[in-house]
Amino acid sequence: MTVEPLDVDWFDGRHARPRRVRLHIERDRIQVLEPGNGRTEGRANGRLGRRVVLLELPLAAIDWPERTRHGARIARIVGGGELHAVDVGLWDAWAASHGLRQPMLVRVQLRWRFVLGVLLLLALLAYGAWRWGIPMAGRAAVTLLPPAVDRQVGDAAYAALRQHWLTDSALPAARIEPLRRALESSLAQAEAPGREPLQLHFHASRLGPNAFALPGGHVVITDELVKLLDGDETVLLGVLAHEAGHARGRHGMRLLVQTALLGAGASALAGDPAGWLATLPALLGGAGYSRDLEREADEASIRVLRAAGRDPAAMLRLFERLAERRAAGGTEASASAAIGIAFASHPDDAERIARFRAAAARPR
Amino acid sequence: MADIGGAHAGGLLAPPWLDTAPWSPTAATTARSHEAVSSRRHVLSFTGSGSEYFRIWIVNLLALVLSAGLYYPWARVRRLRYFHHHTRLDGHAFDFRGEPTRMLRGFLLVWLLFGAYNLASQTSGVAALVGVGAIAALWPALWRGSLRFRLGHTSWRGLPFAFEGDTAGAYRAFGAFAALSLPALLLLVFAQARPSDAGIVLPLLLVLALTLGPLGWYEVKRYQHRHCTFADRRSDWQARRPEIYALFARAATLGLVGALAGGVLFCGVVALVPTGEGSGGAVLVGLIATAGFWLPLSLPHAYLEARTQNLVWNRTVAAGLRFDSALGVAPLCRLRIKNLLLLVATLGLYWPWAAVATACLRLGAVAVLSDEPLDRLVGTLHAAAPGASGDAAADLTGFDFGL
Numbered sequence: 001m002t003v004e005p006l007d008v009d010w011f012d013g014r015h016a017r018p019r020r021v022r023l024h025i026e027r028d029r030i031q032v033l034e035p036g037n038g039r040t041e042g043r044a045n046g047r048l049g050r051r052v053v054l055l056e057l058p059l060a061a062i063d064w065p066e067r068t069r070h071g072a073r074i075a076r077i078v079g080g081g082e083l084h085a086v087d088v089g090l091w092d093a094w095a096a097s098h099g100l101r102q103p104m105l106v107r108v109q110l111r112w113r114f115v116l117g118v119l120l121l122l123a124l125l126a127y128g129a130w131r132w133g134i135p136m137a138g139r140a141a142v143t144l145l146p147p148a149v150d151r152q153v154g155d156a157a158y159a160a161l162r163q164h165w166l167t168d169s170a171l172p173a174a175r176i177e178p179l180r181r182a183l184e185s186s187l188a189q190a191e192a193p194g195r196e197p198l199q200l201h202f203h204a205s206r207l208g209p210n211a212f213a214l215p216g217g218h219v220v221i222t223d224e225l226v227k228l229l230d231g232d233e234t235v236l237l238g239v240l241a242h243e244a245g246h247a248r249g250r251h252g253m254r255l256l257v258q259t260a261l262l263g264a265g266a267s268a269l270a271g272d273p274a275g276w277l278a279t280l281p282a283l284l285g286g287a288g289y290s291r292d293l294e295r296e297a298d299e300a301s302i303r304v305l306r307a308a309g310r311d312p313a314a315m316l317r318l319f320e321r322l323a324e325r326r327a328a329g330g331t332e333a334s335a336s337a338a339i340g341i342a343f344a345s346h347p348d349d350a351e352r353i354a355r356f357r358a359a360a361a362r363p364r
Numbered sequence: 365m366a367d368i369g370g371a372h373a374g375g376l377l378a379p380p381w382l383d384t385a386p387w388s389p390t391a392a393t394t395a396r397s398h399e400a401v402s403s404r405r406h407v408l409s410f411t412g413s414g415s416e417y418f419r420i421w422i423v424n425l426l427a428l429v430l431s432a433g434l435y436y437p438w439a440r441v442r443r444l445r446y447f448h449h450h451t452r453l454d455g456h457a458f459d460f461r462g463e464p465t466r467m468l469r470g471f472l473l474v475w476l477l478f479g480a481y482n483l484a485s486q487t488s489g490v491a492a493l494v495g496v497g498a499i500a501a502l503w504p505a506l507w508r509g510s511l512r513f514r515l516g517h518t519s520w521r522g523l524p525f526a527f528e529g530d531t532a533g534a535y536r537a538f539g540a541f542a543a544l545s546l547p548a549l550l551l552l553v554f555a556q557a558r559p560s561d562a563g564i565v566l567p568l569l570l571v572l573a574l575t576l577g578p579l580g581w582y583e584v585k586r587y588q589h590r591h592c593t594f595a596d597r598r599s600d601w602q603a604r605r606p607e608i609y610a611l612f613a614r615a616a617t618l619g620l621v622g623a624l625a626g627g628v629l630f631c632g633v634v635a636l637v638p639t640g641e642g643s644g645g646a647v648l649v650g651l652i653a654t655a656g657f658w659l660p661l662s663l664p665h666a667y668l669e670a671r672t673q674n675l676v677w678n679r680t681v682a683a684g685l686r687f688d689s690a691l692g693v694a695p696l697c698r699l700r701i702k703n704l705l706l707l708v709a710t711l712g713l714y715w716p717w718a719a720v721a722t723a724c725l726r727l728g729a730v731a732v733l734s735d736e737p738l739d740r741l742v743g744t745l746h747a748a749a750p751g752a753s754g755d756a757a758a759d760l761t762g763f764d765f766g767l
Contacts, residue, residue, distance in 0.1 A: 013522045070416075
C-alpha cells in the first residue's frame with residue numbers, strides 16, 4: 001500500500017519562518033521533501049518524478065508527539081528543528097498508516113472507558129494501602145524503632161502536659177497505692193515476665209475524667225476519672241489495663257508513623273489539587289487507625305481483667321457513667337468526655353459495650 | 365500552490381498566510397502581504413481541555429503509584445508538553461524538549477537531598493537547622509538551574525528559549541530575601557526564648573516582611589526577566605521599585621480585610637451549622653468552615669496574582685518585542701471562587717478542569733507586540749543543554765516559575 005506524503009510545516013531550528021514541506025517515510029528513513037515534487041505526480045506517470053530532498057533522517061531521529069484532542073502535533077527533530085502538523089487529522093491518519101503507534105499509556109488515556117478503569121484501580125490501590133499496607137508498615141516501623149525514641153517522645157509530651165494541663169493529684173495515697181499494686185500484679189499475671197514496668201501517673205487535671213497513654217510507657221489517669229467511678233477498683237483496673245495495652249503495643253508511635261505515611265500518600269495522590277484538601281483523607285483515615293488501636297487496647301484490657309480473675313462486664317459501668325455525665329453535663333462535659341479514653345476517634349460506645357459483654361460471656 | 369491549499373482546507377491550525385511556503389516563487393508577494401497582519405498584537409491562547417487533562421492526570425497517577433514514584437519525570441514531561449502544545453502564539457504552539465531520562469537523574473538527586481534532610485531533622489534539632497541552612501544556601505543555584513532547564517527546553521517555532529543569568533547573579537537576587545529571613549529567624553528564636561515578650565515579635569515580623577518582601581520579590585523577578593533570550597533577542601525588565609511597593613501595599617490591605625471576613629465566616633459556620641452525631645458531621649462542618657475561610661481570601665489572592673502578572677509582563681521588553689498583559693482581577697476572582705467550590709464539591713477531582721481554566725484565562729490575557737513580523741526572527745545556534753536537577757528541586761517544593 002502506498003501512503004500519500006504528508007504536508008507539514010518545517011522549522012529548521014534557526015529561523016522562526018515555517019517552510020511547507022512533505023514528509024515521506026521509506027522503511028526506517030524519513031525524507032523531508034520540497035512540496036509539489038513528490039510522490040503524487042510520480043504515481044501519476046507511473047514512476048517517481050524528480051524529488052528535491054531537503055533533509056533525510058533515520059526515523060529514530062524524530063521524537064513523535066502524543067495524540068490529543070485539540071493540541072498541536074509537534075515532532076522534534078533530534079539535534080534541532082520541528083515538524084508541525086498543518087492538519088491534525090491528516091497527521092494522525094498518516095502516522096497510524098506508517099505504524100507509528102502511540103505508547104500504551106496514551107492509548108489508555110484516549111478512551112474514557114480505560115480511564116474509568118484506571119480510576120477504579122487507583123481507588124482499590126488506595127483502599128488497600130489504607131486498610132492493610134500502612135498498618136503493616138506501621139507495625140514494621142515500630143519494631144525497627146529503638147524504644148529510646150519512644151521514651152524521648154513520651155517524656156517530652158508528658159513534660160508539656162505536666163506544664164499546661166496536669167497538676168499534682170489530690171487523692172490520698174491510700175486510694176492510689178492499691179490501684180497501682182492491682183495493675184502491677186494483674187499485668188504480671190497477664191504478661192510474660194521481665195517486661196519493663198509502666199510509669200503510672202495520677203494527676204488532677206483540667207481535662208476532666210480521663211486516662212491516656214503516652215509513648216515510652218507513661219500512663220496518666222486523672223483524679224476526676226477516679227472520682228467519677230467512685231474508686232471502683234475493677235473498672236479502674238480495666239481502664240488502666242486498656243491504657244497499658246496502648247503502651248505495650250507502642251500505639252502512640254504506631255499512630256504517628258501511620259498518620260505520617262497516610263499524610264504523605266494522600267498529598268502525593270491529591271496534593272496537586274490543593275494542599276488542604278489532601279488533609280481530609282488523612283484526617284478521616286487517621287481516625288480509622290485510631291479506632292483500630294482502641295479495639296486492640298480493649299482486647300488487652302479484657303485479657304488483663306480475666307487474668308486477674310475479674311469480670312470484663314464491669315467495664316460496662318464506665319460507659320454508663322460516661323453516658324450519664326454526657327446527659328447531665330451539656331456541652332462542657334461532652335466536650336471533655338470527647339478526649340482521652342472516650343475520644344471521638346474511639347469506636348462507638350455500643351460496639352465497645354458489646355465487646356466487653358461478649359468477653360464476659362465467653363467461657364474461660 | 366493550489367494542492368497545498370486544498371490539502372488542509374478548513375484546517376484550523378494554521379493561519380491563512382501560512383498557506384504559502386515563504387521560499388516558493390510567490391514568496392515575495394505573500395511575505396509583504398502578511399507583514400501588515402503580523403506586525404500587530406499576537407494574543408496568546410490556550411486550547412487545552414479539562415476532560416483531556418483529567419485523563420492524562422489519572423493515567424500519570426497510576427503510573428506513578430505502580431513505579432513507586434520513579435515515573436515522575438515522564439509524568440512531568442507529559443504534563444508540560446500537554447500545556448505547551450496547547451499554548452499558541454501567532455498560529456504555532458510551544459514545545460517542551462526536556463528528556464525524562466535526563467530529568468530522572470536530577471529528580472533522584474533532589475529526592476536524596478530532601479530525604480537526607482528529613483532523616484537528619486528527625487534525629488536532632490541542630491541537624492535540622494544545618495539541613496535548612498544547607499538547602500537555603502543551595503537554593504539560588506538550584507533555582508537558577510531550574511530556570512535554565514525549563515527555558516532551555518522550551519521552544520517556539522523550532523527556536524529554543526534560553527536563560528543566561530549566572531550563578532553569582534542568582535545569589536545577589538536572593539540578597540534581599542536573605543536580609544529578610546535572618547532577622548526573622550532571630551526574632552523567632554527570641555520569641556521561643558522569652559515567650560512573655562513574644563507579643564512584639566509579630567508586628568516586627570510584619571514590618572520586616574512589608575519593607576523587605578517587595579524588594580526581595582523585585583530583585584528575584586528582575587534577575588529572572590532580564591536574562592531570558594529567544595532567537596537573537598534578550599529580555600530586559602523595566603519595573604520600578606515604588607510601583608512594586610504600591611502593589612504589595614494594596615494587596616496586603618485587601619488581604620487583611622479578606623482574612624478578617626474569612627475569620628468571621630469560619631466562626632459563623634462553626635457556630636451556626638449543627639455538628640450532628642459522629643466525627644463525619646464534624647469533618648463536614650470543618651470542611652465547609654475552611655471553605656468559608658478561604659472564600660473571602662480569593663479576592664486578595666486574585667488581586668495579587670493578576671496585578672503581579674500584568675506588572676511582570678508589561679515591564680518586560682526585548683529589542684522590538686513587548687508584552688501586554690491585561691489580566692482582570694474580577695474574572696480571575698470569579699474563576700478562583702468557582703474552582704474552589706467545585707474542588708470541594710468533587711473532593712478534588714475537578715482539579716484538572718480548574719488548572720486548564722486558569723491557564724486559559726491567564727495566558728489569554730497576554731499579547732506579544734512586535735515591531736516586525738515574528739517569523740523574521742532568526743536564532744543563534746543551540747547552547748548546550750543545561751542540567752535538570754534544579755528543575756526537579758523547583759517542582760518538589762511547588763515553586764512555579766512559569767507565566
